[in-house]
Amino acid sequence: GAGVSQSPSNKVTEKGKDVELRCDPISGHTALYWYRQRLGQGLEFLIYFQGNSAPDKSGLPSDRFSAERTGESVSTLTIQRTQQEDSAVYLCASSRGVGGSQPQHFGDGTRLSIL
Amino acid sequence: QKEVEQNSGPLSVPEGAIASLNCTYSDRGSQSFFWYRQYSGKSPELIMSIYSNGDKEDGRFTAQLNKASQYVSLLIRDSQPSDSATYLCAVWRQKVTFGTGTKLQVIP
Numbered sequence: 054g055a056g057v058s059q060s061p062s063n064k065v066t067e068k069g070k071d072v073e074l075r076c077d078p079i080s081g082h083t084a085l086y087w088y089r090q091r092l093g094q095g096l097e098f099l100i101y102f103q104g105n106s107a108p109d110k111s112g113l114p115s116d117r118f119s120a121e122r123t124g125e126s127v128s129t130l131t132i133q134r135t136q137q138e139d140s141a142v143y144l145c146a147s148s149r150g151v152g153g154s155q156p157q158h159f160g161d162g163t164r165l166s167i168l
Numbered sequence: 169q170k171e172v173e174q175n176s177g178p179l180s181v182p183e184g185a186i187a188s189l190n191c192t193y194s195d196r197g198s199q200s201f202f203w204y205r206q207y208s209g210k211s212p213e214l215i216m217s218i219y220s221n222g223d224k225e226d227g228r229f230t231a232q233l234n235k236a237s238q239y240v241s242l243l244i245r246d247s248q249p250s251d252s253a254t255y256l257c258a259v260w261r262q263k264v265t266f267g268t269g270t271k272l273q274v275i276p
Contacts, residue, residue: 095268159211
């Protein structure tokens, strides 16, 4: 596609429910990143994929968070048993590779609100 | 010490002036440097990338890199109200690390 596509754009759910966020990267981009951004805060790295592998999961806040990527394309970020502190914008980015010369291109994000 | 540091601002400049945004980083081996602009409620968009010491110009934007001093800056000439946004510095060595951003306000 022309850009990174994320869905849904907005998600409101009750505390304790599971949510699944989707990211469709730019075609041909092998690297994919997930970030969390709380209101008025900076980007918080969660996880990245090179192909379908996730070499760095160090940013996942807890075992309620998981992510997968298939076909070196779409990725899903799953949050189980959501808590109010999970409310944030979840941003996905992709790049041609993980090499230093490859800038990341961001999607519009999913705004998650936990009631 | 944070890996990538930016003054959170806000930095206020009058329309038409030069805005200077600064970023310092702790890893001396960092190799690639990026500036992103993020409007309120929007996602970050890439403005500039710079990889070697010196200046790189693109329109009204100039990125400056000094690896010896471990800082990278972004100059915006002839600042416009539409430049009002948060500017994120990102640094790469094995992985990308983002600063928390500097909020720029251009006053008409």
